[in-house]
Amino acid sequence: xxxxxxxxxxxxxxxxxxxxxxxxxxxxxxxxxxxxxxxxxxxxxxxxxxxxxxxxxxxxxxxxxxxxxxxxxxxxxxxxxxxxxxxxxxxxxxxxxxxxxxxxxxxxxxxxxxxxxxxxxxxxxxxxxxxxxxxxxxxxxxxxxxxxxxxxxxxxxxxxxxxxxxxxxxxxxxxxxxxxxxxxxxxxxxxxxxxxxxxxxxxxxxxxxxxxxxxxxxxxxxxxxxxxxxxxxxxxxxxxxxxxxxxxxxxxxxxxxxxxxxxxxxxxxxxxxxxxxxxxxxxxxxxxxxxxxxxxxxxxxxxxxxxxxxxxxxxxxxxxxxxxxxxxxxxxxxxxxxxxxxxxxxxxxxxxxxxxxxxxxxxxxxxxxxxx
Amino acid sequence: xxxxxxxxxxxxxxxxxxxxxxxxxxxxxxxxxxxxxxxxxxxxxxxxxxxxxxxxxxxxxxxxxxxxxxxxxxxxxxxxxxxxxxxxxxxxxxxxxxxxxxxxxxxxxxxxxxxxxxxxxxxxxxxxxxxxxxxxxxxxxxxxxxxxxxxxxxxxxxxxxxxxxxxxxxxxxxxxxxxxxxxxxxxxxxxxxxxxxxxxxxxxxxxxxxxxxxxxxxxxxxxxxxxxxxxxxxxxxxxxxxxxxxxxxxxxxxxxxxxxxxxxxxxxxxxxxxxxxxxxxxxxxxxxxxxxxxxxxxxxxxxxxxxxxxxxxxxxxxxxxxxxxxxxxxxxxxxxxxxxxxxxxxxxxxxxxxxxxxxxxxxxxxxxxxxxxxxxxxxxxxxxxxxxxxxxxxxxxxxxxxx
Numbered sequence: 001x002x003x004x005x006x007x008x009x010x011x012x013x014x015x016x017x018x019x020x021x022x023x024x025x026x027x028x029x030x031x032x033x034x035x036x037x038x039x040x041x042x043x044x045x046x047x048x049x050x051x052x053x054x055x056x057x058x059x060x061x062x063x064x065x066x067x068x069x070x071x072x073x074x075x076x077x078x079x080x081x082x083x084x085x086x087x088x089x090x091x092x093x094x095x096x097x098x099x100x101x102x103x104x105x106x107x108x109x110x111x112x113x114x115x116x117x118x119x120x121x122x123x124x125x126x127x128x129x130x131x132x133x134x135x136x137x138x139x140x141x142x143x144x145x146x147x148x149x150x151x152x153x154x155x156x157x158x159x160x161x162x163x164x165x166x167x168x169x170x171x172x173x174x175x176x177x178x179x180x181x182x183x184x185x186x187x188x189x190x191x192x193x194x195x196x197x198x199x200x201x202x203x204x205x206x207x208x209x210x211x212x213x214x215x216x217x218x219x220x221x222x223x224x225x226x227x228x229x230x231x232x233x234x235x236x237x238x239x240x241x242x243x244x245x246x247x248x249x250x251x252x253x254x255x256x257x258x259x260x261x262x263x264x265x266x267x268x269x270x271x272x273x274x275x276x277x278x279x280x281x282x283x284x285x286x287x288x289x290x291x292x293x294x295x296x297x298x299x300x301x302x303x304x305x306x307x308x309x310x311x312x313x314x315x316x317x318x319x320x321x322x323x324x325x326x327x328x329x330x331x332x333x334x335x336x337x338x339x340x341x342x343x344x345x346x347x348x349x350x351x352x353x354x355x356x357x358x359x360x361x362x363x364x365x366x367x368x369x370x371x372x
Numbered sequence: 373x374x375x376x377x378x379x380x381x382x383x384x385x386x387x388x389x390x391x392x393x394x395x396x397x398x399x400x401x402x403x404x405x406x407x408x409x410x411x412x413x414x415x416x417x418x419x420x421x422x423x424x425x426x427x428x429x430x431x432x433x434x435x436x437x438x439x440x441x442x443x444x445x446x447x448x449x450x451x452x453x454x455x456x457x458x459x460x461x462x463x464x465x466x467x468x469x470x471x472x473x474x475x476x477x478x479x480x481x482x483x484x485x486x487x488x489x490x491x492x493x494x495x496x497x498x499x500x501x502x503x504x505x506x507x508x509x510x511x512x513x514x515x516x517x518x519x520x521x522x523x524x525x526x527x528x529x530x531x532x533x534x535x536x537x538x539x540x541x542x543x544x545x546x547x548x549x550x551x552x553x554x555x556x557x558x559x560x561x562x563x564x565x566x567x568x569x570x571x572x573x574x575x576x577x578x579x580x581x582x583x584x585x586x587x588x589x590x591x592x593x594x595x596x597x598x599x600x601x602x603x604x605x606x607x608x609x610x611x612x613x614x615x616x617x618x619x620x621x622x623x624x625x626x627x628x629x630x631x632x633x634x635x636x637x638x639x640x641x642x643x644x645x646x647x648x649x650x651x652x653x654x655x656x657x658x659x660x661x662x663x664x665x666x667x668x669x670x671x672x673x674x675x676x677x678x679x680x681x682x683x684x685x686x687x688x689x690x691x692x693x694x695x696x697x698x699x700x701x702x703x704x705x706x707x708x709x710x711x712x713x714x715x716x717x718x719x720x721x722x723x724x725x726x727x728x729x730x731x732x733x734x735x736x737x738x739x740x741x742x743x744x745x746x747x748x749x750x751x752x753x754x755x756x757x758x759x760x761x762x763x764x765x766x767x768x769x770x771x772x773x774x775x
Contacts, residue, residue, distance in 0.1 A: 001444075002374045003675045009373075069373065251760045266763040268749070271756030278755055279672075279692050286671035287664070290375045304667075311664040362660035367636050370650035 003289065009073045016074055019050065020081035026337040029082040033195025033340060038084055039159055048117025053091040056099065061107065062115035067296040068230055072237045072288065079241025079348075082340050084195065086120050086156035088234045094121035096227040097164050097175065101215030106177060110162070121177070122160040123231075124151035124201050125224070132228060132353045134166065134173055134221040139203075141167040141176070143213055147184075147206040157187040157199035165203075166220055173220030176212045183207070194347035195340070226295075229305045232352035233292050236309050239316035239348045240285045242341040246323040247277045249338065253327055264326075273322055280315035287311050303365035310358035313349035320345045375671075381448050388452040395421060397458040404461065404534045405580040408701070408737025409620065410627025411450075414534050415459035416492070419466070423492030428466065432474060436482065437490055447622060447677050454623035455630055462495035462534065464619040468612060469496045469542065473561075476600040476608060481561060488539065497535035499543035499562075499586060500609065502528055507750050509544075510553050510606075514588065516545040516560065523547070523598065525560065525591045531744070535571050535584035539564055542612075543588065548603055557605040561597050568592070578736045579719075616745055617690040618676055624697040625670035628704050631734065632663060634727055635708055649711060658707055665700045672696060688759020691751040698741035698748065705735040 005013060023043055032038040047053065055071050057063025071092055078087060091114070098110050098121065113119035127150070129136045139149045151165065157180070165176045178185070184206035187199040215223050251274055254265030264270045291304035320342035324331045331338040349355065377385065397412070400421070404414030422428055427449055432438025446467065453460045470489045473481045488494035505512035514527020525545050535541060543560045550556035562569065568591040573581040600608040636659060639649040649655050676689040708731035709716040720729030742748040756762040 001377065001674050001678055003678050004373065006373070251762065254762055263763055265756070265760075266765055268753060268765060271762050271765075272749070272752040274760055274762060275688075275692065275695075275752035275755035278688060278759060279696050282675075282692070283665075283668035283672055283696070286675060287668050289373055290667075290671055293373050293375050307664045307667055310661070311668055314661075356657065359657045359660040359664075362663055363656040366632070366660065366663045367640070368650045368656050368659060369640055370648040 003286075005073060009070060012070060012074055013077055015050070016077035017080070019046075020077060020083060024081045024083050026082065026340070029084060029337070029340050030335070032084045036189070037158065038195065038197050039156075040085070044085060044117055047087070051115075052087070053095075053117040054115030055091065056095050057111050057115040062112040068233065069289070069292045069296040071230075072233055072292040075234045075237040076241035076244070076285075076288075079238030079344070080245045082242065082245070082337070082344055084197075086122065086159055088231060088238070089122045089155040090114065090120045090160070091117075092234045093123050093227050093231040094162075094164055096230045097123065097214060097223060098177070100226065101175065101219065101223050102177075103211070105211065106214065110177070113161075119161045120156065120159050121162045121164060122154055122156050123227075124154045124157075124163045124165045126153045127151060132357070134224045134228075137166045137168060137173055137220075139165070139167050141169060141174075141208055143169055143174070143176075143208050143217070144210055145208050147176075147178075147203045147208050150200055150202045152200050153190065154187070154199045154201045156197050157201050158189070158197060163201065164214060166224065169217045172218035173224075174217045175214040175220050175223060176208060177214045178206065178208070178212055192347065194343040196344075196347050225302075228352050229295065229302065232309045232358075233288065233295065233305055235348035235351045236284070236288050236305075236312045237292075239312045239345045240281065240288050242345045242348075243277070243281045243284065243312075243316035243319040245341055246319050246338065247274075247281050250274060250277060250323045250326040257328075270326060273326055277319050277322060280319045284308070284312040284315045303362060306358040306361035306365070309353070310355045310362060313355040313358070316345045317342075317349055377448065381444060384445055385448050385452055388449055389456075391425060392452065392456045392458060397456055400459055402459055403537045405578070405582050406459070406461070406733070406737070407533065407582050407740075408705075408734050409741065410454045410623040410625075410701075411461045411463060412453075412457060412459040414461035414495070414537060416495075416537075418459045419462060419492035419495065421492070422460065422463070423490055426490075428463075428492055429470070429486075429490035432470070432486075432490075436474060436486055443681050444677065447674070450623045451626045454626035457627075457630055462538070464616075464622070465496050465498070466494065468615050468619055469494075469540075469561075471615070472599055472608065472612065478596040478598070480594070480596040481599065485540070485561060494540060495534070495538045496561075497532040497538045497541045497584070497586075499529040499532055499535075499541045499588075501531045503530055507747055509609075512544065512546065514543070514545040516547050516558065516593070518547075518595075519592070521595050522592045523558075523560065523595060525562070525588045525593060527588050528585065529588065530574075530583070530585040532571075532584045532586055533582055533744075535564075535586055536573055536581070541569075541586065542599070544605060544609055547605075550603065554606045556603050557609070558602050559599040559605040559608055560593050561599050562591060562593055566591050566593070576736075576740075578733060613746065614686070614690050617694040617751075618673070618680065620745060621694050621697040622673050622677070624701055625666050625673060628662075628666050628669070628701060631704060631708065631730075632659065632666060635659060635704075635711055638727060639711060644713075655711065658710075662700070662704055662707060665703065669693075669696055669700050688755040691746070691754040692759070694746065695742070695748045695751050695755075698738070701734070701738040701741055705731065705738045709735050 054063030055066035059065050141147045184204040186202045190198040257264050287308035291308040295301035400415045400418040402413040406413040429438045430441040502512045516523040516525045541562045547558040548556040568589040570587040574583045642649050672693050715726040718725035757764045
């Protein structure tokens, strides 16, 4: 066993940390959270130059042949910095789907541009049920035909060049990849506390062509599962990185904030709270890396990923909430970075299924069948 | 990163499983109670069987009869034994003592004690705590004075696990008065039955005996049974306690995984009000959540194990791991009692006891785990002070500096 990052992953982490410290300070995160568009074009371009959006993409298509584990290590740093933007939606989830299912023409059209960060693609999956389960998709469509209806909680729809839309084609689940400038597609913002840019996307008699199909009809569920797992692990990495940042900030505060004549970190009440933050972060990170490693090795990782997501959802949110208590009143201010990280963790904990959904996957994996 | 075993580790795990299959744990006579840590009951017969496999000494230098196996093999062995519910109670303590003797021991200790350890015949009790020296260990009063080529120990030790059935005690005593509070202590390896040693059982809330108190009334010990240099026992003790946190809790995750498996089976096969427990959403979530805890716990221990293997510095890892292990054990025991409901409190051997009555036993034994070997409070403070660099509270300053 070996818990260490590879030399290449260490370079990736170190580069990301110093890059994000310079280009994604808390003030920028704050500004983008309050801004309706919430996107820094220059920052995204620089990330493209670093090759980040192409991490999962083969080198012959402009990417860098990375693994999901590499992505996880990078996204952990993004979470630590609170980096907003479409990286997980486009470079992890949508890219995974395109890689898994795209026709040669779609690959050529989408992947080099995705790798360069010149194209942003987002997944439109969730409907009024609020469920991330592929079975819950009801939006019906004929191919060729017209698409009418809506999707909810679509990330960064205002930036996306294309949407991957999960639809029912007859009884089967299928995926479409549709340019957002096709007539009849509109996006309406949802206003969430996290500052994440979420949208309701409406389709009004949108033309659907045969070559919009991503993969074959009926394959949608099988294609979505690994991509949703990648997204779920990426959001877990964000939570772990965010919780790590909360830990660092809280410890720094406990060392320097003086009350009653000494640093508050000298009181056991604060010491024990900080000790629990370490446990939560270490435990969540261990499960995350183990699941991402298994997935990257091509081993079955469904239960591991569910464990990791469910665990981090509870543990990292507990870290954020405890962080506020350690900081006291100052962390209640908008200009203090803690609430931004907290809300990001909160959002990530619900994305791609909340803890209850993932615990149900775990319950099945540990053999709870209720046969009585 | 790699979260799998090597081929050699897999092969050894298979070998251990074959051994367990050929030697079912329940066929070994038990000498002392299962304290719930995950290493099962104290069975001399089982320890001798492990000795006969050459596994007790497998990591020792060849010059001392070992096979110089990598330290990770010990983890593989303990994990398999714990998953099988084997009675290897004294194993972790035996290994720690052996490592200390190999590192610090005199010629006599190496000659007399190591072979007995290798055969599974020597097991050890810890003579650290005293009635007025619990979390504040340095308040201890036991003293040893030099008399020719002997030391004469006088004092009163307490909470010594399985002292009544062990072969030797590790007795921590003051050997000189020094300006610094942490200096002047030494460790002795004292054979049970030495004149002046009186070992008395303490019956626990479980109704069984695990702990003992030991009265040392001018116990004469040859000077070459001191473990480590005179006056430098405290560092050895701290190293030992650090190791204890790791080795004494490593098997908790697999042991809890074993109990969880039984609870899952129970939930699958038990209907309450006509509905299987396993279909109750809150039961499903609680069992799944603790499965995640156990998986996380296992990785935390393996990560610490990798740091130990690689000789990397440890500051907070074992203290944190111990607290997490013990609190997870308590959580699982509580969940088990909830699942079993009215059947839960029935003891092993009682009519109508479910799952062999082991959950009521686990419920009681785990209660002591956040106290024994460093309370959860002391250890959280250690994580904060040693691991995170937070300032020590004024009263704890002396002990923290000594570490």
